[in-house]
Amino acid sequence: MNPLAGTAADLVGLTVLLPFLGFLVNGALAFLRPQAKRTVSVVGVGSVALSFVLGVFVFLAVLGARPEEPYVRTLWTWMPVGDLRIAAALQVDQLSVVMLLVVTGVGALIHLFSVGYMGDDPGYARYFAYLNLFIAFMLVLVLSASFPVMFIGWEGVGLCSYLLIGFWYADVEKAEAGLKAFLVNRIGDTGFMIAMFLIFAQLGTLDFVAAAPAAAQHFARGSGAVTAIALLLFLGCVGKSAQIPLYVWLPDAMAGPTPVSALIHAATMVTAGVFLVARANVFFALAPVAAAVVAAVGAVTALFAATIGLKQWDIKKVLAYSTVSQLGYMFIGVGAGAYAAGMFHLVTHAFFKALLFLGSGSVIHAMHAAYHHTHSHADAQDMRNMGGLRAHLPVTATVMWVATLAIAGIPPLAGFFSKDEILLAAFTRGAQDPLYYGVWVLGLAGALLTAFYMTRLMLYTFHGPNRTGDLERPHLHESPAVMTAPLVALAVLTVLGGAINLPHVASLHRWLEPLTASSAAIAGAPEASTGLELGLMALAVAIAVGGMVLATRLLHPEALLPADRAPAERGFAKLLLEKYRVDEVYDALIVRPVVWVSRVVLWKGLDAGLIDGAGVNGSAALARGLGWIGSRFQTGQLGTYVVVFVLGVLAVFGTLMGLL
């Protein structure tokens, strides 16, 4: 009997239901009475806030009970098919409750921010409907008790991502960005599905609680089957969490409203991949090759995206590539078997990345308002049009500096502890597999660049002279309280968030131990000496500080020109700005051939030519032809009829003779 039975954990289904009801109500309002903004706000924010409160109670229950086994709450039987029984069930354990708090907590803050940010948008009700639906699906994903239920959440958040990226669908580019996100994710989802099929084929079950021990018994360590499963699951993660080679949708996803970018493409949805690896940690522990692939891809992505972020001018694009890069760090963590470290970075990243995005939203809000006054069409998101905004948006500037220090990895902020632990895990795993030393080096290089480009962002946006324009400048002002309050809340979390894994304060590692113990036993948990730990820590701090100092020395914000007058980039800078032209390469290598095959071969060739032409029209022509032949018999001449008649008689005689 699980100690969580009979506690608040029994109500976990309500946390999913509340945002879903919010979606229904707001959706109905979007159709019937879109101008009821106050109701929409209350329902939208309230449902998520209530979910969070409930989540806190669930967390307290778990904290008190410290169950060894996850608590599975079966709501109904979904798919009983032959040997397969899939139940619509939610699972309360240490891992899911962490995600529950993050999703509902950060989600509630972002919902509150949206009240101010999207206040003037005509699609207000629709926005909150979609956002609530997203929270509902995301909770299904993190609270799921089996792979198929998680897949429902997985697909559902993909759908909401599509809806919200293309929220301003009248702009074709924005709509296409949504489509791009959905299609690229689909590639990853195929991997997830095939992995599910293989898991069921090999183990006969798809429930998390049953699959982990079954896998440990069934698969030999390093066997092809479990490696294939792990790699296919990782393919799903590559799509959802925007790693190489499927990251291309995330920068384009910035076409959506900024709170959406904060919630979905920074704090929650993109971290679903990391969550999946943590959930299915046994599979990755059993497949060291796959785990190494995870870490390697994470490391390469971390560095690659960081280089692109160095030269982007759009403030949201910088943050987008930063997200891709930080996700790479999380995968380094879970790939190296340090699931707690990866999850730790996930949580801290949720705080400071959401803060960064919301802060940028605050900036963009102010820039929009200023340009609106002068009817200018300049780009409100281009950093070359900003500068010196510290004077106009002091609160935003302060909290964003907090977040920047966190992401750069300056102690004692949260980001320092999480990033440091990941790099430590990679380094110690290197003793088992030297590949991880390379991973560690790439991670360190990425940390340097992270510090650099984030400082660059802050310098260009908030410091130096203001380039917005003399007419616009008086209209730049700080955001209203409904927007700055969540910013401050997130800043507090960013500062204090490190406490959840601080030695002698709390230990996320010990917290997650019931779920990761078997993996640690299989894959080994390399320990590092305290000396090594401190040494690496010092190195990381030095890198972070060095990156920031380098940025202040090398960059000259006063030399920048506004976007419309700025000189074009050249050389390597141009390559970085154009993100290594990866999208163009994909277009030429993959998209164009597929479109060509679809249009020429499949559409014109098969569909129009073969099926329509030969099949449908052809059979009609055949019938017509046969009919024409038949009609030639009806000459009206008796002579013809007699001939045919006699031929029939001959045929009958022939059969009598046995000839025919």
Added chain:
Amino acid sequence: MFLGRALAVSAILFSLGVTGVLMRRNAIIIFMCIELMLNAVNLAFVALAQQLGADGQVFVFFVMTVAAAEAAVGLAIVIAVFRHRESVNLENINLLRG
């Protein structure tokens, strides 16, 4: 006694009648060829009556009767058609085109 030979003759006469029906276009001549065919069949019946009993001859009796009736009606039709079409050429009588 002459069964085999009589049947052979019947076969030949019948085929000649069929050939005539197929080759000629004059309606009346075609009719005559049909009569020829009927006669060939009569011959066959009579020949087989030697082996299988007098029922064969009864059948010939009926055939002749019906042939007479058919000839009468058929020729009446030919006359009626001739009145409209001024010709008994079968190629001109093509109203059966469907």
Added chain:
Amino acid sequence: MNLAFWFFSATAILAAFLCITRRSPVASALWLITTLFNVAALFVLLDAHFLAAVQVLVYAGAIMVLFLFVIMLLNLTERDPGDRGGWWPNKIIGAAVGIALVVELFVLRRAVPPAALVRPPGSAARAVAEQGAVRVLSVPLFQAYLVPFEITSLLLLAAVVGAVVLAKRRI
């Protein structure tokens, strides 16, 4: 007997051939009459004396006379261009079909009836000698085949009425 049989059958076939190939309808009709006479002779040789007489009386005497009446009524001459020309493959087809038919019939000629039905040879001639040619035919006709007999009489009535109606100028 054999000689008579060969003679009459050869004449019948020759006359039939000539019948189907003459251009003039009158010539065709006359050749058909010849054929009918020869077939009647064959009937006699096959012990169907009454039928031979009926053949001459009804077929050659009435039906062919009717044919000749109609031919002359319609005033069909061989100068009628109707039968000329035409689609020549028709002739080929006709000849081919005719030959095919003959071949098939010759093959089928070998078919043997069920043994139960076969009478002993010579019984037909004996029956005629005992009962007379008419009685051989009339007994089955008025006993076993009475109903068809009556129906045939109705058929003849219908034919007469129909022929009159069809051939009238104005009904």
